[in-house]
Amino acid sequence: MSIDPAQIKVILATDCGSTTTKAILIQKIGGEYRQTHRGEAPTTVEAPFEDVTMGVLNAVAEVGELAGRRLIDDHGRIITPATETEGTDIYISTSSAGGGLQMMVAGVVRKMTAESAERAALGAGAIVMxxxxxxxxxxxxxQIERIRQLRPDMIVLSGGVDGGTMTHVVELAELIAAADPKPRLGASYKLPVIYAGNKDAREQIKNELGAMTDLYIVDNLRPVLERENLGPAREKIHDLFMEHVMAQAPGYRKLMEWTDAPIMPTPGAVGNILKRVADTQGINAVGVDIGGATTDVFSVFDGVFNRTVSANLGMxxxxxxxxxxxGLPMVMRWxxxxxxxxxxxxxxxxxxxxxTTIPQxxxxxxxxQAIAKEALRLAFIHHKSFATRLKGVQQQRTIGDTFEQSAAGETLINMMTLNLLxxxxxxxxxxxxMSQTAMMLIDAFAPEGVTRLAKDSIFMMPHLGVLAEVHPQAATEVFTKDCLIYLGTCVAAAGQGKEGKECFTYRVELPGGKVEEGALAFGQVKFIPLGDGEEALFKAKPARGFDLGRGSGAAIETTVWGGTVGLLLDARGRPLAIPENLDQRLRALKSWMREWKIYPEERLV
Amino acid sequence: MAHTYTPGLKVTEQQLVRKSRILPLKGNVLVRVGQLVGPDEVVARTDLPGEAKLMNIANLLNVEPSEVPAHMIRPEGDAVREGEIIARSKSFFGMFKSQAAAVMTGTIEKVNSVTGQVLLRGPSLPVEVRAYVSGKVVEIREREGCVVETWASFVQGIFGVGGETNGELMLACQTPDQQLTPELIRADMAGKVIVGGSRVTAAALHQAIKSGVRGVVTGGFDDKDLRDLLGYDLGVAITGAERLGITLIVTEGFGDINMAGKTFDLLKSKVGRLACINGATQIRAGVIRPEVVIPMDAPVDTSVAGKEHVSALDIGSPVRVIRMPHFGRIGVVSALPPEPRILESGSKARVLEVDFDGERAIVPRANVELIEG
Known part of the structure; x- marks a missing residue:
């Protein structure tokens, strides 16, 4: 498809979730792209409707009404291209309806090729069964019994470096063939299997699986031990998601004809935009999406993207x-x-x-919110154990590396270098x-040093993730201006100390010349108002044994950003120290919550 | 969105119940359209491919994988018994023999010269699907199963454990607020589906299992007791496959909570009738709720029966509150303010006013469910 980005004035995007279809409208106003209106309607994939486009049209109609713009013609089609008063130039969509994309992956060594295959599947937005x-x-x-029980949408099979031994990966194919797995949706087509392993074994794999499955062969995702090549497998997963999974869901064939870019699985799109933004701004970022059933964590550290889905952690x-x-004690400690x-x-x-009930x-x-902190914490532990340097790689070390404990398999997540959460x-x-959101993030993720906190205003990241594929400029502009609501900045010291002993001293030069300064003892927190769009100069000196980013006891000087909450200083230590004694804990929790204005004062006496 | 309240669980005197009875794999359908079936009658049958086991013959004989086919003494397709020699290496001067014995009884399905493995396939496993409810076969899905239809009284529960079973309906509690305790379980309840009132205690449930009771329908149940019953903490609400020796159906929720009067009265009026119950619950997209189906013996006047009215939330609608602080209470909607209100929690939400016999309370619309007829 050829889209001239300069000509694009109106963009319509939908995200078909399992319960709600959300539509947003992006318009070019005064030379820049802004998200202007949104609408939503129940998703219509299941009976009695069984046509996803009905929900899409309902959501789009709502956006159209709010925008005073006719978006749907008399035949129930989205009007394109845009004129002054009606239609849109681009229409795109993501989908997680019908349970999203469910995959099984297979690889020879669990911590090596199998993990790379898992990374490819997760990165494409799948749930790995x-x-x-x-x-x-x-x-x-x-294993055969397990493969037989699962009814995945597709399988990725990998194993062996190019030119290496073939036996093991062919054995895996043999297992799959013996199990004769069936696809989840519809018995009328063969199960798609993507082979992304040792290229020398392709013929044998064809012999094993060619007849009974719908076999696709792509480049090895681990051609040599030292390098992952996830792109081809990921792209094939996206293609097959469109061709097989989406095409089986009611109404999707029609929807696929309407869109100007392939429909992406929702989490794949979220990852896409986060990676793009982190790359453009040169920052490390972590994103989390906690839903009813699952929690997705995305991270970009030093340009390396990872995504995990904790399938059974949700609210x-x-x-x-x-x-x-x-466990009860871990929840109740909050x-x-x-x-x-x-x-x-x-x-x-x-x-x-x-x-569907809500707290009254x-x-x-x-x-x-106490349970949410634990769900997030557990999901992040899972993420940290997965987002690692490649395992199985022999590291060549020089004398200079001797004191650097960077090993293969070590997590890439370094909370001290995290810029945006x-x-x-x-x-x-x-x-x-909003302070509650900030505290949930801080308690669950335990950021260290200086970290900016934000939330996705109206869950727009999926839409922007697909948009980034066709119009990167519009996607990044809307992401920075409308998608994120900045909560503020958290400054936290890593280290442990005795309660009441000094942790760090600080000085904040606020806009307008006002200065806030003081000292925080270990176990204390502090709130400093700093509004949305405001910046302040922050100087701090940690006590010995504490680190704010420059090393133990080393002073820092940096810019901090405000937000709807403000500046949150945290001297509770890392790992986060929560008193074990009940009375002490209740006293501590109440004092933190009062200072950070989390709950009404009268509930914290 | 149009519906901010939760549609209620069904409790109906009579409605047409259709049950798809489908095999996991294609097989044979044993009934025909129009046939009357009982709940335990087998309507479809198939054979699942047997267990598969791989034997690494190359390793066992210490030969190259490519040589394995030459060493097989039983070819592909042969039926073999466990312990039978299926491959033997040609030894040097006949002095050192290596051989491999079948690890299970079955058929040699495949000999692979790349991996040196042999796939043994065990005997196929028969799978049967029963009718589950008594009724008439109204549709045949070729080689897959059938649809059984019956007019029945129908009660949907909120949560259950245990699979499909059936038995004569019997009251264990006399009122919907009576707790089901062990002394209420009698010997003549063996093989029956019994009806409790408010909460069923763990001791009563164990007594029921011991006495051979097939199913228990109760208002409430404690999560702690559920953990003791299952032997683990239930993380995700996907149930039905447990083998507990009993099927449990909870109509209201967890905790001390009376069975809704309407549900209790309906079940009470059906004492002595056959109840077909299933505890299977799945709370995800494509929700499955547990159920009690009480098929009607006599034909029903269809002109009056089963007129399902689509309920809407309105002033006067009977509702059940499904979240604290009024959890489990049943009342009538007395006002529907259109504007969202700020709740005590600080959230803004659309609310309604419920009248609990003269006492009125404001409740978020998301926290009530309609009591449907």
Whole structure:
């Protein structure tokens, strides 16, 4: 498709979620792209409608009404191209309806090729149902049984470096053939399998799988141990997602004809925009999207993108699982009051079976946010263990590297170098106070040094992710101006100390010449107002044993940005020190929540 | 969005119930259209491919994978018994023999000269699908299964565990607010589906399992007891496959909570009838709720039966509050203010006013569900 970016004045984008279809309108106003209107309608993939385009048209009609712009013609088609009063120049869409993209991956070594295959699938926006590896400690017949039970949308098979041994990857193909897996949607087509392993084994793989599956061969995703080449496998996953998965869902064939760019799986699009923004601004960023059933974490560190999906960590359908995985004491350590275990357990289960309810009382809200912190924390632990340097690589070391403990398999996530932390998803975006969102992020992710906090205003990242494919300029402009709501900046010292002992001294030169200065003792937090769009000069000197980014005891001087919350100083230490003694903990939680204005004062006495 | 409230669970005196009875793989359908079936009647049958096991013959014989076909003494397609020799290496002067015995009874499906592996396939596993409800076969899906239809009283639960079963309906509690305790479980309840009132205690449930009760329908249940019953903390609400020796259906929720009067009265009026129940619950897109289906014996006057009215939330609608602080209470909508209000939690949401027998309270619309008829 040829789009002349300069000619584009109006852009329409939809995201078909499993329950809601969201539409946004982007218009060129005074030379720059801005998001102007949004609308939503229930998704219509399931009975009785069974046509996704109905929900799309409803959402688009709402945007059209709000914008005073006719977007749909009398035949129920989106009007294109745009004129002064009607239509759009580009129409694009993402989708996670019908359970998104569900995949199984297989690789020879769990921590090497299988992990690379998993990274390719996750990066493309898939939910990985299982990872089969020659060394995953399951016996072949158990693996066969597992493959047979799963009904994935597609499988990625990898293994072996180019020119290396072929036996193991062919054995994996043999396992898959023995299991004879069936696709999730519809029995009328063969299961797509992408082979991205040792190129010398292609013929044997064809012999094993060519007849019984819909086999596609792409470049090896680990051609040599030292390098991943995920692009070709990822692109093939996207193509097959369109051709097979989407084409099976009701109404999608029609929708695919309407769009000016291929429909992307929603999480794939979110990752796309985050990576692009991090690359353009040269920053390290982490994004999180917490939903009812799953939590997605995206990160870009030193240009390397990673995404993980924690399939059973979420705030409604999976809330009970968060509780089960974290355990009651871990959840309750965030609540500034005591609660009865039996009552709590029943509350959690009642939320699970009736997932659309909302907290009416402040107590319910606090409890829900406590669970959210644990869901986010667990999802981030999962992410850190996955976003690593390539494993299985022999590191060549010089004498200069001897003292640097950078090893293969080490996580890429370094909280001290994180610049931007972006929140999205119901419990984070709809928190009654923005300070609550900020605290959930800080407590769960424990950022170190200076980190800017933001939230996705109306969950626009998926739309912008696809837009970036066809109009990168519009996507980045809208991302910076309309998509993100900056909450402020968190400054946190890494290290441990004794309660009451000095952690760091600070001096903030605020706009208008006002100066705030003081010292924070270990275990304290501090709030300094700094409005949206404002900057301040921040100077601090940590005590010995504490680090603000320059090393233990080293002073820092940097710019900090304000936001809807402000500047949040955190001297609670890293790892975050929460008193174990109940009375001390309740006292500490209340003092932090009062200082950061998290909940109404009267509930924190 | 148009519906900010939760559509309620169905509790109906009579409605047409259609159940698809489909095999996991294609097979044989054993019934025909128009046939009357009982709940335990097998309507379709198939054979799942048997268990598969791979044997690394190259390793066992210490030969190259490419040589494996030459060493096989039983060819592809042969049926073999566990322990039977299927491959033997040609030894040097016949002095050192290596051989490989089948690790299971089955068929040699494939001999691979690249990996040196042999795939053994066990005998196929028969799978049967039963009718689940008594009724009439109204549709045949060729080689897949059928649809069974019946007029029935129908109660949807909110959560359940255990799969499909059936039995005569019997009251264990006399009122919807009575707790189901062990002393209420009697020996003559074996093989029956029993109806509780408010919460069923863990002890009562264990007593019911011991007594051979097939199913329990209750208002509430404690999560702690659920964990004890299952032996693990249920993380994600996908149930139905548990083998507990009983099927449990919870109609209202977790905790001490009375069964809705309407549900209790309906079940009470059907005592002595066959109840077909399924605890399977899936709370995700494509929600599955547990259910009690009580098929009607006599033909129903279809001109009056099953007129399903689509309920809308309106003044006077009966509702159940499904979240604290009024969790479990049943009342009537007394006002529907159009403007969103700020809740105590600080969130802004659309609300309604509920009248609980004279006492009125403001509740977010998202936190009520309609009691449907």
């Amino acid at each position: 299982d990872v089969i590896a020659a060394n995953d400690k399951r016996l072949p017949h158990e 409604s359908y999976s809330i009970s699982n968060v509780f089960a995985e974290a 609540a500034p009051f005591e609660m009865d275990e039996r009552d709590l357990r029943n509350r959690v289960k009642n939320k699970m079976i009736r997932p 009382t402040i107590e319910e809200l606090i409890f829900e 972006v929140a999205s998803g119901g419990v984070l975006s709809h928190a009654p106070r």
